[in-house]
Amino acid sequence: MPSFDIVSKTDMPEVNNALDGVRREVGTRYDFKGSSCEITLQDEVITILADDDLKLQQMHELLKGHLTRRSVDAAALDYGKAQPASGNKVRQTITIKQGIDRELAKTITTAIKQGKLKVQASIQGDEVRVNGKKRDDLQEAIAMLKGMDIEQPLQFVNFRD
Structure with a gap:
């Protein structure tokens, strides 16, 4: 029968590669010059730490673009609420649906x-x-x-x- x-299922090695691409692009882009934006992956949770809401939105766009290039569907991301962090920064957690x-x-x-x-x-x-x-x-x-x-x-x- x-x-x-x-x-x-989300291909986690491809997600990791996409995050590496985002980190490289954040390090080289002019509009991120002097900022301390970072993106990390632990287990199946992505954490974005940005200077302000504008940089956070730019990080979202970068993440979606790099995931799409790696053939990972961006719909697998479950965005949490943006929270204030120390030093006038914004932190957001994104859970990867599995x-x-x-x-x-x-x-x-x-x-x-x-x-x-x-x-x-x-x-x-x-x-x-x-x-x-x-x-x-x-x-x-x-x-x-x-x-x-x-x-x-x-x-x-x-x-x-």
Whole structure:
């Protein structure tokens, strides 16, 4: 019986490479000259420390641009609230989404059921497995899920006949 898995994984080495690119660009750009802006990654949390809100927004744009160049979807970032830090600076934490949480998994399974497709979806930890009798039914399910407005990037892996 054909099946595939729906997962949401972010390639962490590519995220690390993108952050290195952001650090290099911040060090060479004229508008960051004399500022003490920095960006760090610890586990799956990115921390941005900027001089003011304008520099923080510029760091966001740099981060999105470098992630896109590295083929990492910027929708995998969950921005926290900007907080004041010591020395009149601004600190913001950005969490990288990994895995499909329970609510999103339930949304995906109900959408598949309401789509009247001839497939079954089951939640297995942080991924969703979809089974069907025909490969075409599974491809219809993938097309339907790609058309949905989901804020988290999804990958379709382990396609088996």
